[in-house]
Amino acid sequence: MSITLDQVTKHYGGMPVVNDVSLDIGDGEFFVLLGPSGSGKSTLLRAIAGLSSVDHGRIALHGRDVTHVAARKRGVGLVFQNYALFRHMTVADNIEFALRVRRMRAAKRRQRRKELLRLVALEGMDDRLPTQLSGGQQQRVAVARALAHKPEVLLLDEPFGALDAKIREELRRTIRQVQRELGITTVLVTHDQEEAFAMADRIGIMNLGRLLEMGAPHELYSRPATRFVATFLGAANLILALRTPDGIQVGGATLAAAERSADAREHEVVAVVRPEEIEVAPARGALTSGFLAHGVVDEAMFTGAVERLRVRLANDGAAAQLLAGNEDGVSAALQVTRSQYEQRAFTVHAGAQVAVGVRRLHVLPTPLSSFTCCATTEALAEALSHQPLLTELAARMKTRIALRSEPQLGLAQAPAGPEAFVGTTVIAAGEDCAVRAEWLLRRGAKDLLVLPARLAAPQRVLIHWLGEAARSATLGMSASVLRHVPAEAVYVGILPDDDDGSRRPPGMRELLDARSEAQAAHGLEIRTELRFGEVAEELARRLAESPAQMLIVGVTELTRFAERFRALLDAGQWPVFLVQRGPP
Amino acid sequence: MSLRKPSVLPGFGLTLGFTTFFLSAIVLLPLAALVLEAGSMPWRDFLHVVLSPRALGSYRLSFGASLLAASINLVFGFIIAWTLVRYEFPGRKVIDALIDMPFALPTAVSGIALTTVFAQNGWIGRYLEPLGIKVAYTWLGVTLALTLISMPFAVRAVQPALLEVQRDLEEAAETLGAGRLYVFRRIILPTVLPALLTGFTLSFARAVGEYGSVIFIAGNLPMKTEITPLLIVIHLEEFDYHGAAALGVVMLGISFVMLLAINLLQAWGRRQHVRAAH
Numbered sequence: 001m002s003i004t005l006d007q008v009t010k011h012y013g014g015m016p017v018v019n020d021v022s023l024d025i026g027d028g029e030f031f032v033l034l035g036p037s038g039s040g041k042s043t044l045l046r047a048i049a050g051l052s053s054v055d056h057g058r059i060a061l062h063g064r065d066v067t068h069v070a071a072r073k074r075g076v077g078l079v080f081q082n083y084a085l086f087r088h089m090t091v092a093d094n095i096e097f098a099l100r101v102r103r104m105r106a107a108k109r110r111q112r113r114k115e116l117l118r119l120v121a122l123e124g125m126d127d128r129l130p131t132q133l134s135g136g137q138q139q140r141v142a143v144a145r146a147l148a149h150k151p152e153v154l155l156l157d158e159p160f161g162a163l164d165a166k167i168r169e170e171l172r173r174t175i176r177q178v179q180r181e182l183g184i185t186t187v188l189v190t191h192d193q194e195e196a197f198a199m200a201d202r203i204g205i206m207n208l209g210r211l212l213e214m215g216a217p218h219e220l221y222s223r224p225a226t227r228f229v230a231t232f233l234g235a236a237n238l239i240l241a242l243r244t245p246d247g248i249q250v251g252g253a254t255l256a257a258a259e260r261s262a263d264a265r266e267h268e269v270v271a272v273v274r275p276e277e278i279e280v281a282p283a284r285g286a287l288t289s290g291f292l293a294h295g296v297v298d299e300a301m302f303t304g305a306v307e308r309l310r311v312r313l314a315n316d317g318a319a320a321q322l323l324a325g326n327e328d329g330v331s332a333a334l335q336v337t338r339s340q341y342e343q344r345a346f347t348v349h350a351g352a353q354v355a356v357g358v359r360r361l362h363v364l365p366t367p368l369s370s371f372t373c374c375a376t377t378e379a380l381a382e383a384l385s386h387q388p389l390l391t392e393l394a395a396r397m398k399t400r401i402a403l404r405s406e407p408q409l410g411l412a413q414a415p416a417g418p419e420a421f422v423g424t425t426v427i428a429a430g431e432d433c434a435v436r437a438e439w440l441l442r443r444g445a446k447d448l449l450v451l452p453a454r455l456a457a458p459q460r461v462l463i464h465w466l467g468e469a470a471r472s473a474t475l476g477m478s479a480s481v482l483r484h485v486p487a488e489a490v491y492v493g494i495l496p497d498d499d500d501g502s503r504r505p506p507g508m509r510e511l512l513d514a515r516s517e518a519q520a521a522h523g524l525e526i527r528t529e530l531r532f533g534e535v536a537e538e539l540a541r542r543l544a545e546s547p548a549q550m551l552i553v554g555v556t557e558l559t560r561f562a563e564r565f566r567a568l569l570d571a572g573q574w575p576v577f578l579v580q581r582g583p584p
Numbered sequence: 585m586s587l588r589k590p591s592v593l594p595g596f597g598l599t600l601g602f603t604t605f606f607l608s609a610i611v612l613l614p615l616a617a618l619v620l621e622a623g624s625m626p627w628r629d630f631l632h633v634v635l636s637p638r639a640l641g642s643y644r645l646s647f648g649a650s651l652l653a654a655s656i657n658l659v660f661g662f663i664i665a666w667t668l669v670r671y672e673f674p675g676r677k678v679i680d681a682l683i684d685m686p687f688a689l690p691t692a693v694s695g696i697a698l699t700t701v702f703a704q705n706g707w708i709g710r711y712l713e714p715l716g717i718k719v720a721y722t723w724l725g726v727t728l729a730l731t732l733i734s735m736p737f738a739v740r741a742v743q744p745a746l747l748e749v750q751r752d753l754e755e756a757a758e759t760l761g762a763g764r765l766y767v768f769r770r771i772i773l774p775t776v777l778p779a780l781l782t783g784f785t786l787s788f789a790r791a792v793g794e795y796g797s798v799i800f801i802a803g804n805l806p807m808k809t810e811i812t813p814l815l816i817v818i819h820l821e822e823f824d825y826h827g828a829a830a831l832g833v834v835m836l837g838i839s840f841v842m843l844l845a846i847n848l849l850q851a852w853g854r855r856q857h858v859r860a861a862h
Binding site for chain 2: 049050051070071072073074076077078080082084086087088097098101102142145146148149
């Protein structure tokens, strides 16, 4: 491995800007770190270069631990967005800078300089000053300068940001060529997904300081695991659907999913449909793909190679399931792109009635689909839906918050309303909360979020499960929550107090298993702690240790649930996520 | 027929007119009067005044101490500017404002303050006395006063130039393997050198012209701690306007030559720079 990052974490003013990032980059690989501005990608690159220290974790280059090695001794080449050429030196002096520092002889320096100038196609420019060169040429000089001392790793920090489109393309090709010719491991930081697709062997996508997903460009595009990646990499329609044994049910239509699910039970899922995977036809019978709904074309825009449509679904059931896409977030209309060929086959104008079909649909593995605020009256549910943490989560997840009133919420023996509980049910913390939680869990709500009225944004998420059956669901839920909350994750293992030592080894093993499963299955880095005592008491004690914490707890059976968790839930101080799985 | 090409920006005639008028009325005319006044005396008298041992001693002190003060400010002004630009610390704004204090203070006040502190029984002077160091009433005191009043020029000249040195450049040099000292020598210094020279020039010019603060701390012993501006005042007090004007012309001449030399040096440096490029 050329570059190995192990749990790298960096805080600025208490907020994690790089949050537990672990990553292996192979020899000669071209790796692209992609993310919106403020996602921590540049900080991570600077940490690799040694220009910014890390608070936690390790960085190794070619097997050498360089976490505490100064930038000048790391042997990396770094290219900046604004070139950072030495303006008082000629091109030749700029390129030879690293060689002069290393006291290389003049003749050898000249030879190396000529080599590098040929490599970046700037022969004969030796005696120019940087100010006499165009932006593209300056960046070529910067690349040559960064390569002069034969670094083991080349780092590029948004190198094309300041260049216009045409030059950008040309320089992209040059850099890719140089990289292949030298076989040098390269990390490029960018916010431009097209650039990432064009250059990367592998892309890592960052948001809120976390490395969310990595993989080959086409894999990430066709099979994203998170809604952030689905909407950040190209356009995507997000649709709330129900996974049934027959397939994916949206509104009245049932479609086939591209992949199978391990979870057999019927549950709500988030489906991703790319705009180019949607077919429009004059009538249902003319569709060559699975029928989704009828719709009206809101807008038809010609953009050259493709045509962009916005289609409002007529079928109420399907329309309600459509989540606001990544473009404007205002009106939930389906985004469609069509090739010239499709346009010739069927011409549409704004206002046209069409039948909409879906060619390919990808289901996100996330267990967090939508929120339903539940209270005894509609007004209370409405009030709960404005809770800041909830609205922020929903906005970041681009999902919706529904309301549901259960007048008999918490009354023993009373039945729940006729509709099934889907997605995550949200209730207010406080008095009787534990009883209400048990009531809901017993009546089919599987994922339950208990929210206090006022709380600080969580900076740490504690994770625990009672019973192995809930383990993978709890980890999955934790991973989903942590993608949308910039917090650190801690798995709390708890052993009974009366332990004679014999249960310690399994306890420790459980911690390690939790960590490796979180990483392998969900790409989530977690820390671990081991405590002793009664589970609910110990969790309450741990939560009380510092403010701004959140708890995610997996439960299997509900015997004496309200009694055991009364202190924890009724205190109404911490958000608690309950995930119930297990034998029916 | 017009002497100049038509310009896009209107108002050239008007602004040039004002420039010429103000420069003439405020700078050139008084200087010309000074030269005329001195020129109206016979050559022998002129040389007698200008080359008297007392006058020669005062030139040495005035220009020597000013050069020394400007050099001190070159070094410490740079360090102060560096601290203010590069570091975030509580009280930075206050210190930044303090830099300009010597501007605002009547120079006589600075002189009195310095004398109080550095006199033999002053706060600092009393500890220097046993070490055999006398500041007040020696050339050391003169240099000190000149350093104080000309310091803001050095700091303020370098500050904007330092702000312009991008951190990126230093970081780039660092990743290329350069140590701190190397970065300073090869990257930072060349970038701020013109500003440093400007600061030096301004400091020097200000110090040469200084009068108020020096006379309090200098002790004004002829040949030893008497600066040229004081000698001019002494001539004036004796109603010897010609003598005063003669000394003034000499100061004017020396100052002009020195400033010109520094400016030429700067221009030469820029040319070297460009020549290296071709």
